[in-house]
Amino acid sequence: MRETGRRVRKIVVVVVVLTVIAAGVVWGVPRLLERVGVGQSALPWADPCSVDLGSETISLSREEAKRATTATALRARSEDPPDTSAIDPAVLERLADGPRDDAGxxxxxxVSADNDLSEEEMTGSGLTPRAxxxxxEMAEVFGEQDVGGFAPGGIDEGHxxxxxxxxxxxIDVFYRPVNEENRRAGWLLAHWLVAHAAELDIAVVxxxxxIWSALGSPAGWRDYNSPDPDNEILRHLDHVHVDVQQGN
Incomplete structure (x- = not known):
């Protein structure tokens, strides 16, 4: 009986210790990520998307993120948006207006890259079927866009x-000239692309x-190091660049 009692006590102690460790991870890891500037969406058990409101971060499911970014884009064009009644209004306001002090x-x-995708051949438009x-999809939501970075038969220079x-x-989607209004418009598209990245097999925005990439998506948006800091085009100040997964 004494031996059984000791075993039970050991099991209880182990369970308590593991519970404390788990609670510490659940409570502490999100705060550690916040300190280093990484969103809670990086956590594998968290919702995959998040919106930084400045004072707090709101988590979203992928469907909520897609609906919110689509609604924001359509409202900007005075088009009928999808139902967003279940989404925090502060999220929609942030996506529409962006950070108060500066666009960003x-x-x-x-997202996780789909390793089962096959490599695609370029079509007559100069784009692969995924592109x-x-x-x-962009045209359906954002209407007519100033696009470039491709041509019938393909291109082999300029990049x-x-x-x-x-x-x-x-594909490059241009927002010229570079000013506050166009920067905020560009971020509407950039957010929409990230929200739809899993569905559209997007690799990089x-x-x-x-820069945001599927491979580095747990880290969120990162600084993009341009080869020429004085060149607005190479810094992607005047256009949103999006590319799709290459496949195997």
């Missing part, structure tokens, strides 16, 4: 070495000195 990223999502789908543009996997 507010929404990020965590064509992104172009069509960096090994650029996704040369494979027909990338670059805009306004910031």
């Amino acid at each position: 990223p507010s929404l990020t999502c965590r 064509e789908r992104v172009r069509a 960096g070495e090994d650029s996704a543009h040369y494979d027909g996997r990338a 670059i805009f306004d000195d910031r």
Whole structure:
């Protein structure tokens, strides 16, 4: 009986210790991530998307993020938006207006690259089918856009070495001239692309000195290091760059 009692006490102690450790992880890790500037969407057990309101971060499911960014884009065009009654109004306000002091990223999502995708050939438009789908989906939500970075038959110059543009996997959407209004408009698109990245097999989004990638998505938006800090185009200040997964 004494031996059984000791075993029970050991089991209880182990359970208590594990519970304390788990509670510490659940409570402490989000705060540690916040200190280093990484959103809670980086946590594998958390909702995959989040919106930084400045004073707090609101988590969203992927469907909520898609609906919120689509509604924001359509409202900007005075079009009928999808139902967002279940989404915190502060999220919608932040996506529409952006940070108060300066335009910049507010929404990020965590995605996993689809390793089962096959590599695609360029179509007659100069884009792969996946990139064509992104172009069509953008046009449906944002209307007519000033796009470039591709051409029928493909392109082989004007971009960096090994650029996704040369494979027909990338599109540039221009917001010119570079000013506050166009920067905020560009972020509407950038957020929409990130929210739809899993669905549209998006690999990279670059805009306004910031970069988001599917591979690095747990870290959210990061600083983009341009090869020429004095060049607005290379810094992606005047256009949103999006490229899709290459496939295997």
